Amino acid sequence: MSRIVYVNGAYLPEEEATVSIFDRGFLMADGVYEVTSVLGGKLIDFAGHAARLARSLSELQMAAPCDDEELLAIHRELVERNGIEDGMVYLQVTRGNPGDRDFAFPADDVAPTLVLFTQSKPGMAESPLAERGLKVISIPDVRWGRRDIKTVQLLYPSMGKMMAKAAGADDAWMVEEGAVTEGTSNNAYIVKDGTIITRHLSEEILHGITRAAVLRFAAEAQMQVEERPFTIEEAQAADEAFITSASMFVMPVVEIDGAAIGTGTPGPVARRLREIYLEESRAKAV
Template sequence: MRTVYLNGQYVPETEAKVSVFDRGFLFADAVYEVVSVIDGKLIDFDGHVARLHRSMAELRMPQPPGREELLTMCRELAARNALTEGMIYFEVTRGNPGDRDFLFPSAELQPTIVGFTQNAPLVDRPQAESGVSVVTLPDRRWQMAHVKTTQLLYASLMKAEAKACGADDAWLVRDGFVTEGSSQNAHIVTKQGKLITHPLDSSILHGITQSAVLELARQGVVEVETRSFTVEEAKDAAEAMVTAASAFVLPVTRIDGVQLGDGTCGPITRKLRETYIEFARNSAI
């Protein structure tokens, strides 16, 4: 049985309880982060903490948990659950005002802080070679996708729709342009060998893994161009890929049934995945 963290205590998962009046439950008034773990160490930890604090500030949530508090929590959760490879999720809600009201409570609440582990293969994955298939679906999320909140219903619906279409996942489209995946950042490699990635605006989540991969790409792997790209351009690309803390770098080998290349991982995607895993191992804490 997993041990989870709840408001300063480490308890069995069956004993972790949050009030029905917690605003995270009633309004999805909560933000979260996912930190990858390999070899028992945390990857890109500081980037995830910084983004958590940015998300809380965007939602005017006070009292962000500090870096050292979160670092202690993550390391303790990994140790107590013998986690060597997988993810640690941590979530902060505005708290429990004791009743339901759309307005933020006038008094400053104590936030609810939750953390838990999830075992998952990250390094050795068959999809790293065979790739994933995606379908393109309308992006109907709210206009603040750069804030990592727990209101993930639309993403869940799109994942279910993709599965019903026989695909692994979905890429979301707004005004003809791909914004991002349902839970990953989306990228393509043109036939001229250039990596295209969406601008960091409010229509996408500013990925921590994405940022690290793009920096590594610029260090001699491939030229990077930041701009929007269309669905048609993606289908005509030499390669496509997604980046995420739970996936690192994975090739996309089919878009709306159209095969890219020979249907397996392309050379630039493979190089970026290998480079990122090496970077992650060397920089994990």
């Protein structure tokens, strides 16, 4: 049985879903996206994802395809129609189809394209990676400067993941001017002497929804947090390291560029934050 997907107001079997070859998302990567996790059939951090979507659209002067209430209804309908217990809902908005290719933005009467689909990931919260921990490599960060906008320009992060795979690692941390910016699809952290260290928010990194929640939970648990850049060498000398993302929640990192972090096993801070995040997020899921 094929998935039911959503394209511009219609729920369709995936093989019947189409978007114009003139869509600016296809021609110009002129689009933004969000990924919302589903646990127990409910959406995790939906309000945060909706707010970040609105910000991304605003930064690109792109019209919103619908309001948050309708967007939530579409998410829920897709989860129900596809029987998603654990998994993700992918959402993409592009500037639409102006009828031809042009670098200039189309007229305001061109409607944005809205596409959503689900991905089923049974047992998503019980990933064995959380017990093993990730191995990462470092790579130069050569992306465009507005990384705070969640655009569909994902070629270099994709290349980064392939670089990691070729090196026998799980992911890559990107480095700019000597400091870690973020992972290919996640925010990066280290822990030293009980203090959680992660890069401060700016245009240089994505403002992670999971990041915001985890730092809030850390503060509530009276953990010390320091928001500043850190180097790969500092990370290799840390007691722990971890990442956060909507699909991986809190995931320990145990090796960077071949050097073991701490004991080379998932540390207590990452483990505890993962427990807290999953517990609190499930309780507040919609």
